[in-house]
Amino acid sequence: MTTTDRTQRQPDSAGGPAPVERQGGRAHVGPDIWCEDLVRIYSTEGVEVQALQGLNLVVDPGDVVALVGASGSGKSTLLGILSGLDRPTGGRARVAGVDLLTMNRAQRVDYQRHVVGFVWQQTSRNLLPFLTAADNVALPMVISNRTGRGGRVGELLELLGVADCADRRPSQLSGGQQQRVAIATALANSPAVLLADEPTGELDDAASEQVLEAMRTAAGELGTTVLVVTHDPTVSDHVRRTVQIRDGRTSTEVLRQKVVGPDGVERTVAREYTVIDRAGRIQLPKQHVQQLGLHDRVRIEKESTHVQVWPDDQDHHLTDPATRDGKEER
Numbered sequence: 001m002t003t004t005d006r007t008q009r010q011p012d013s014a015g016g017p018a019p020v021e022r023q024g025g026r027a028h029v030g031p032d033i034w035c036e037d038l039v040r041i042y043s044t045e046g047v048e049v050q051a052l053q054g055l056n057l058v059v060d061p062g063d064v065v066a067l068v069g070a071s072g073s074g075k076s077t078l079l080g081i082l083s084g085l086d087r088p089t090g091g092r093a094r095v096a097g098v099d100l101l102t103m104n105r106a107q108r109v110d111y112q113r114h115v116v117g118f119v120w121q122q123t124s125r126n127l128l129p130f131l132t133a134a135d136n137v138a139l140p141m142v143i144s145n146r147t148g149r150g151g152r153v154g155e156l157l158e159l160l161g162v163a164d165c166a167d168r169r170p171s172q173l174s175g176g177q178q179q180r181v182a183i184a185t186a187l188a189n190s191p192a193v194l195l196a197d198e199p200t201g202e203l204d205d206a207a208s209e210q211v212l213e214a215m216r217t218a219a220g221e222l223g224t225t226v227l228v229v230t231h232d233p234t235v236s237d238h239v240r241r242t243v244q245i246r247d248g249r250t251s252t253e254v255l256r257q258k259v260v261g262p263d264g265v266e267r268t269v270a271r272e273y274t275v276i277d278r279a280g281r282i283q284l285p286k287q288h289v290q291q292l293g294l295h296d297r298v299r300i301e302k303e304s305t306h307v308q309v310w311p312d313d314q315d316h317h318l319t320d321p322a323t324r325d326g327k328e329e330r
């Protein structure tokens with residue numbers, strides 16, 4: 001992103017993370033994606049659907065995050081808001097320092113041209129069919145009147161592993177090649193954040209693998225933050241963090257870290273976390289709720305390093321907690 005792009009961003013006036021300078025002359029605001037208590041209610045024919053119900057999400061610059069969740073959980077709704085195509089009903093959201101709730105029309109256009117890049121599931125929706133791959137990648141830069149286009153087109157196609165496709169039209173490319181050219185196009189104006197909605201949804205396993213890997217490589221090389229919505233189970237091999245949405249809220253996260261074992265071998269260790277919001281609310285995993293028969297109310301006990309959640313079970317009340325903890329009812 002150019003310095004000019006960043007100077008058009010709004011100052012941080014609504015609280016939240018403070019602006020800081022990104023190294024290399026790129027202005028930057030704390031996290032690249034910051035959503036707090038985000039709500040989106042759709043009203044159609046008198047029926048209200050609450051697609052996002054107080055969603056919180058923070059993504060740091062350069063992170064590559066997969067967003068997963070059941071159909072109807074709110075993934076596309078969130079991407080629609082983050083891409084500036086839709087407005088939230090409530091809450092706060094900021095992408096690379098831009099307040100998504102207060103943007104006017106001109107700022108929205110600038111935002112979509114320079115701050116975020118977008119890749120859709122349908123390969124045909126990402127590229128203009130009558131332009132070559134190189135011309136598709138160049139187009140956003142032409143619209144933005146950006147100089148040095150030729151060199152950048154070559155660099156991006158090279159980075160995405162499709163340099164040999166430069167002179168071909170989309171119909172002469174495989175689905176995977178089309179998506180990689182689409183990613184190059186989305187990255188053309190150096191957006192801070194790349195958003196992708198099921199970019200591998202129409203691809204076979206091998207092509208999906210190449211697209212996800214190309215996306216990760218490009219993000220790593222360019223320092224782009226990536227949020228990718230996917231049902232693709234292999235995505236976990238390509239991202240450090242997977243965030244699960246359930247009923248319009250972020251519910252669990254899986255973080256992956258590389259650790260070197262005592263035998264000197266490097267392994268990837270994945271650990272699942274449940275998201276806790278500012279009010280201290282957590283969503284218990286569905287299978288725990290079902291298996292333990294948790295409903296209506298539960299009892300919470302604090303230990304020195306953790307809390308325990310107990311079913312509201314009369315027998316349990318009789319045997320616990322006084323005997324177990326040495327606590328007596330007063």
Ligand SMILES: Nc1ncnc2c1ncn2[C@@H]1O[C@H](COP(=O)(O)OP(=O)(O)OP(=O)(O)O)[C@@H](O)[C@H]1O
Pocket residue numbers: 042043044049050051069070071072073074075076077078
């Ligand atoms: N334009 C709309 N008007 C009314 N309801 C909508 C609209 N768009 C989405 N919804 C509803 O909002 C909820 C969330 O939808 P959304 O498309 O965000 O889910 P999703 O997680 O992306 O699902 P999928 O994985 O099937 O794409 C669903 O109940 C959906 O029916």
